[in-house]
Amino acid sequence: MKALRWHGPRDLRLVDLLEPSLRPREVRIRVAYCGICGSDLHEYVDGPHAIPVDCPHPISGRRAPLTLGHEFCGTVVESADPGVAVDARVAIEPEYRCGACDYCLRGQYNRCTSMGFIGLMGDGGMAESVVVPSYTVHPLPDEVGFDQAAALEPAAVALHAVRMSGLQAGDACAVFGMGPVGLLTVAMLRQCGAGDVIAVDVNAKRLAMAGSMGASGAVDASREDSTSAILGATSGRGAAIAFEVAGSQATLDATLGCLRKGGEAMLVGLMGKAQVDIFDTVNRELRLTASVGYRDVFPTLIAWTARGLIDPAAIVTRKVSLRHAVPQGFDALLADKGQVKVLVAPFDADPE
Ligand SMILES: [Zn+2]
Numbered sequence: 001m002k003a004l005r006w007h008g009p010r011d012l013r014l015v016d017l018l019e020p021s022l023r024p025r026e027v028r029i030r031v032a033y034c035g036i037c038g039s040d041l042h043e044y045v046d047g048p049h050a051i052p053v054d055c056p057h058p059i060s061g062r063r064a065p066l067t068l069g070h071e072f073c074g075t076v077v078e079s080a081d082p083g084v085a086v087d088a089r090v091a092i093e094p095e096y097r098c099g100a101c102d103y104c105l106r107g108q109y110n111r112c113t114s115m116g117f118i119g120l121m122g123d124g125g126m127a128e129s130v131v132v133p134s135y136t137v138h139p140l141p142d143e144v145g146f147d148q149a150a151a152l153e154p155a156a157v158a159l160h161a162v163r164m165s166g167l168q169a170g171d172a173c174a175v176f177g178m179g180p181v182g183l184l185t186v187a188m189l190r191q192c193g194a195g196d197v198i199a200v201d202v203n204a205k206r207l208a209m210a211g212s213m214g215a216s217g218a219v220d221a222s223r224e225d226s227t228s229a230i231l232g233a234t235s236g237r238g239a240a241i242a243f244e245v246a247g248s249q250a251t252l253d254a255t256l257g258c259l260r261k262g263g264e265a266m267l268v269g270l271m272g273k274a275q276v277d278i279f280d281t282v283n284r285e286l287r288l289t290a291s292v293g294y295r296d297v298f299p300t301l302i303a304w305t306a307r308g309l310i311d312p313a314a315i316v317t318r319k320v321s322l323r324h325a326v327p328q329g330f331d332a333l334l335a336d337k338g339q340v341k342v343l344v345a346p347f348d349a350d351p352e
């Protein structure tokens with residue numbers, strides 16, 4: 001089978017591999033689509049960040065070189081779990097969990113002490129087939145297309161962040177960063193009963209997409225000050241909750257700055273050390289919370305998609321073959337911020 005493997009920064013190789021045999025409670029998936037994530041881009045540009053190079057991951061037992069891709073779906077072609085049927089169409093929830101640590105026993109498996117992602121800490125979905133633990137598999141009803149199912153993973157990040165926030169119906173919200181997760185956060189806030197949802201980015205195409213995902217307002221931070229724009233849009237009150245999905249000091253400053261007193265900054269974007277004005281944070285009784293990965297959201301997302309309440313595929317801007325995944329996928333995403341989500345289709349010679 002063909003697979004796109006990470007060997008090092010700027011070194012992704014399309015290779016032919018033998019299919020591994022299944023261990024108990026594993027299933028083999030014939031991949032329909034696998035999305036390219038921002039974290040895959042980071043690994044490509046200047047990794048390793050999450051990819052284990054020296055020590056194998058405790059659950060997958062794998063280290064580099066390994067196959068990228070954690071946003072995928074497909075058809076079960078072989079199953080070593082009586083609970084998973086061959087031929088089932090499935091989406092993958094790509095979080096490894098040990099099932100035995102304190103967090104797993106509480107059902108908080110995204111906090112597992114051995115937590116890791118398929119496609120970063122083990123072989124992933126940018127391949128013709130992939131072997132995954134059966135607990136990661138969610139059956140898809142016929143109403144959910146594979147292009148929608150491949151975008152469920154970033155939608156899961158978004159919905160978990162909304163659930164981790166203290167969102168109340170009608171709350172005015174701001175979302176900073178209209179990448180895939182930011183755009184889907186807009187859609188989840190709309191679906192979960194938020195009031196005004198103001199999208200902030202510096203790219204006009206992405207802001208236009210935010211409008212079609214349900215944003216009530218759009219702020220182009222390259223043209224105007226986002227803090228004052230959000231204060232203006234909320235009659236001077238400020239946002240109840242602001243989601244930081246860009247991962248920069250400037251957007252963190254604006255995320256905190258646009259909040260009303262008692263408001264909540266939900267941190268989703270990744271960055272290293274940053275500065276926070278604690279004097280201001282204390283005096284305005286702000287809350288800083290964080291969200292990582294997801295738990296218990298895939299079934300809800302699949303049901304919402306099947307009923308037409310959300311469309312995760314709305315973020316997809318291009319589909320490419322496995323053969324062209326690097327130039328037309330990875331490189332295109334780096335060169336053009338108008339590209340949002342590129343899906344890799346291992347079995348289509350040239351899907352677009
Ligand atoms: Zn991702």
Ligand SMILES: [Zn+2]
Nearest residue numbers: 098101104112
């Ligand atoms: Zn665990």
